[in-house]
Amino acid sequence: ETGVTQTPRHLVMGMTNKKSLKCEQHLGHNAMYWYKQSAKKPLELMFVYNFKEQTENNSVPSRFSPECPNSSHLFLHLHTLQPEDSALYLCASSQGSSGKVDTQYFGPGTRLTVL
C-alpha cells in the first residue's frame, strides 16, 4: 500500500453519463496529480494541484474537470466522455515543494471504460 487510495477501482459509463473519480492520500502530502495511462502509451500528466491550487493543466479537454477541496482529496469529474477516454486514471501525491520536483507516489488507479 502506498498511502494513496482511489475509488472506484473500475467504472463503466456511457457517453452521456456524469461520474466522478476520487483520490485520497494519507501521507501528509501537499501536491496531488491526475495521470492518464492508455494501452501502449506513456503516462500522461493531466493536472497538478499544489497546496490546493491548480498549477498544471496539460491541455486536457474540458470534459475532465478536477477538484481539490483539501490537500488530502482530489476528484476528477467526468461528463460527456468519448470512447477514446477509456484508460487507467492514476492519482499520485508528493510532498510538494515550490519549484522543485519530489517523488510521486501513485494510487492503484481507476480502470475507466466509456461505451
Next chain:
Amino acid sequence: GESVGLHLPTLSVQEGDNSIINCAYSNSASDYFIWYKQESGKGPQFIIDIRSNMDKRQGQRVTVLLNKTVKHLSLQIAATQPGDSAVYFCAENRGGSQGNLIFGKGTKLSVKP
C-alpha cells in the same frame, strides 16, 4: 515523439540472474530521474531516483546508473526474483514546474523460474 524511451520493450531473464533495463533521454536540462515498477492491476511503485549531480545510486538489490554524456539511464536488479516481474518505467524531470515528469513507455520484465 517521446524523449524518454527504452531500448527494449520486453526483457526475459532467468531467476537469480541480474537484470539491466535501459532508458535513453534527450534533454540535457533534465535534472532528476526516477524508476517505477508497475505490476498488473496496480499503480506505479517508486523504486529509486537519482539527481543529475550523481552518476550512481544504490538501493536494496537495485542500482541506478546515470550517464549524462550519452544521456542514458539504467536500472540494474540483482538476483532477479519472480516478484520482480512487472513493467518498469523511467521518468525524467526537465526542470521547471512541479510535477513535470515525462515517462517512457516501459519495459516488461519477465522472470523465468
